[in-house]
Amino acid sequence: KAGVTQTPRYLIKTRGQQVTLSCSPISGHRSVSWYQQTPGQGLQFLFEYFSETQRNKGNFPGRFSGRQFSNSRSEMNVSTLELGDSALYLCASSLEAYPRYEQYFGPGTRLTVT
Amino acid sequence: AQKVTQAQTEISVVEKEDVTLDCVYETRDTTYYLFWYKQPPSGELVFLIRRNSFDEQNEISGRYSWNFQKSTSSFNFTITASQVVDSAVYFCALSDSNSGYALNFGKGTSLLVTP
Numbered sequence: 001k002a003g004v005t006q007t008p009r010y011l012i013k014t015r016g017q018q019v020t021l022s023c024s025p026i027s028g029h030r031s032v033s034w035y036q037q038t039p040g041q042g043l044q045f046l047f048e049y050f051s052e053t054q055r056n057k058g059n060f061p062g063r064f065s066g067r068q069f070s071n072s073r074s075e076m077n078v079s080t081l082e083l084g085d086s087a088l089y090l091c092a093s094s095l096e097a098y099p100r101y102e103q104y105f106g107p108g109t110r111l112t113v114t
Numbered sequence: 115a116q117k118v119t120q121a122q123t124e125i126s127v128v129e130k131e132d133v134t135l136d137c138v139y140e141t142r143d144t145t146y147y148l149f150w151y152k153q154p155p156s157g158e159l160v161f162l163i164r165r166n167s168f169d170e171q172n173e174i175s176g177r178y179s180w181n182f183q184k185s186t187s188s189f190n191f192t193i194t195a196s197q198v199v200d201s202a203v204y205f206c207a208l209s210d211s212n213s214g215y216a217l218n219f220g221k222g223t224s225l226l227v228t229p
Contacts, residue, residue, distance in 0.1 A: 033216065043205065043219035056214035088157060092217075099147040099166075099209040103217065105159035 002027065004093050004106030012112045018079040021109045025072050025093030031055075032074040033103060034066060037088040046089075049074055050097050078111075086113045117141065118208045118220035126226045127196055135191040135223045137206030143167070146210040148182065148189045149217065154202040162204075165189065196227045 005024045013019050025032050033056075034046040045058035049068035066076040072093075078085055088110050092103035119138045127133045139148065150162040163173060165182050173180045177194045193200055203224045207217040 035217070042221050043207075043217075045213065045216040045218070048214075048216060056216055058213075058216065090159060092159075099164070099215045102149075102161050102164050104161055105151070107156065107158045110157075 004091055004104055006089075006091050006106040006109050008109060009107065010110050010112075012114065013081050014114055015081055015083060017081050018077060019081060019111060020075055020077045021089055021091075021111070023074045023076075023091030023093075023106060025074070025091075026104060029093035029095050029104075030072050031094045031097050031101075031103075032068055032072060033092045033094075034074070034076050035090045035092065035105075036060075037090060037108070038084075038086070043090075046076065055097065081113045083113050085111065087111060117210075117212070117218050118206055120204075120206055120220035120223050122223045123221070124224045124226070126228065129198060129227055129229050130195050131227075132192060132194050133196050133225065133227075135193075135204050135206075135225070137189045137191065137220060139187050139189065139206070139208045141187075141208060141210045141212070143210040143212070146208060147215070149207040149209065150180065150189075150191050151205045151207065151219075152202045153205060153222070159205070162191075193225075196225075198227050198229055201225060201227045 031050045033048040048056040068074045088108045090108045092105045094101040094103045148165045152160040181190045203222045206220045
């Protein structure tokens with residue numbers, strides 16, 4: 001079974017621009033979560049989607065948004081990029097709503113904001 | 115406040131040594147979940163184990179073992195006879211109602227195993 005895939009793997013953007021990252025969960029998985037990883041803050045939860053609905057949201061500004069499609073694929077969008085948004089963005093999928101089911105992570109998208 | 119503490123930032127061992135990674139957590143819930151993930155240099159987080167708060171049995175999987183002690187709020191991870199391929203950053207995470215059961219990660223422990 002294919003794992004979680006994320007595209008693109010690497011991205012360079014300029015401050016003020018916006019960016020969209022994509023995540024395809026493991027086949028059959030309906031829950032998708034997003035995490036941001038930075039050297040300073042570590043791994044932080046952004047949001048979780050289940051059956052096209054945002055079920056949980058972390059403590060991030062409104063510039064960070066996401067959505068989930070009927071095929072469970074998910075996208076996250078960051079508008080008005082700031083230098084501090086440079087990070088590894090990880091997507092995780094689970095069969096159903098966690099925590100009853102383990103979350104499996106993708107390889108991440110490394111975003112650099114210049 | 116940090117709810118998951120991994121006090122060891124970096125550990126270096128020689129191949130075949132045993133190594134224990136410490137994890138201390140804080141929660142007011144009676145129902146919660148604990149996880150360990152491995153992050154090799156490639157960046158992908160690899161799931162290792164999930165434990166719920168009602169199951170204090172220690173678990174062994176090959177060279178890996180986990181010791182869950184509610185009395186000390188600890189969930190430690192031991193690698194027996196370490197190998198170079200074990201070199202990675204290891205994260206302990208807590209899932210409880212405070213975060214809506216999202217994963218709350220510790221800062222991670224970087225393990226370097228040298229030949």
